[in-house]
Amino acid sequence: SQQGEEDPQALSIQEGENATMNCSYKTSINNLQWYRQNSGRGLVHLILIRSNEREKHSGRLRVTLDTSKKSSSLLITASRAADTASYFCAPDLGNTGNQFYFGTGTSLTVIP
Amino acid sequence: GAVVSQHPSWVICKSGTSVKIECRSLDFQATTMFWYRQFPKQSLMLMATSNEGSKATYEQGVEKDKFLINHASLTLSTLTVTSAHPEDSSFYICSASGPGGGASSKETQYFGPGTRLLVL
Numbered sequence: 001s002q003q004g005e006e007d008p009q010a011l012s013i014q015e016g017e018n019a020t021m022n023c024s025y026k027t028s029i030n031n032l033q034w035y036r037q038n039s040g041r042g043l044v045h046l047i048l049i050r051s052n053e054r055e056k057h058s059g060r061l062r063v064t065l066d067t068s069k070k071s072s073s074l075l076i077t078a079s080r081a082a083d084t085a086s087y088f089c090a091p092d093l094g095n096t097g098n099q100f101y102f103g104t105g106t107s108l109t110v111i112p
Numbered sequence: 113g114a115v116v117s118q119h120p121s122w123v124i125c126k127s128g129t130s131v132k133i134e135c136r137s138l139d140f141q142a143t144t145m146f147w148y149r150q151f152p153k154q155s156l157m158l159m160a161t162s163n164e165g166s167k168a169t170y171e172q173g174v175e176k177d178k179f180l181i182n183h184a185s186l187t188l189s190t191l192t193v194t195s196a197h198p199e200d201s202s203f204y205i206c207s208a209s210g211p212g213g214g215a216s217s218k219e220t221q222y223f224g225p226g227t228r229l230l231v232l
Binding site: 043090099101 | 146155209224
């Protein structure tokens, strides 16, 4: 199974600071997606970056992808208390099933 | 667009009873739906993948007779936890993918809000 592993497991920062979390995976991918989960809720899709892309932006989010290192990073700039959540990456092999095998995620706490 | 709902949000039941959870894609055709379970402070564990009109594919270690999945239409999948026991208590989350939910909806999974099951 293709599982993304997030690092660090937990991150605590002050409001206004930037938060960076990383994802590593093991095999070739079609794309990689990042999701956010607020406590006790479902996952929210944040961004999708394709294997031929190196960087992508969406609002305060910046995602990079390095296929040679099989890694991705998610940067949240000017963090807010509302960004407090768990963040998961989902490497997508692009096969028919499109299954996602999630890692343990990064638990981000933004302190007001 | 790409909204997925789950019903119920919460369910408490007695041991031995069966519980049905519904997952609906509200504004797109969900050709594929996924069911996950999540224990407190842990990651989501994929239980099964279902394609509309065909039998679900279960992940290793997931009992198909225990967790019955039906994906009878392009907007509805159900998960039935049969003869539930306290160890089945968990947070169950569905997701859906398919055409019509956006530029990358075939690749992206859109998640429901989850159903919290407590078996007494």
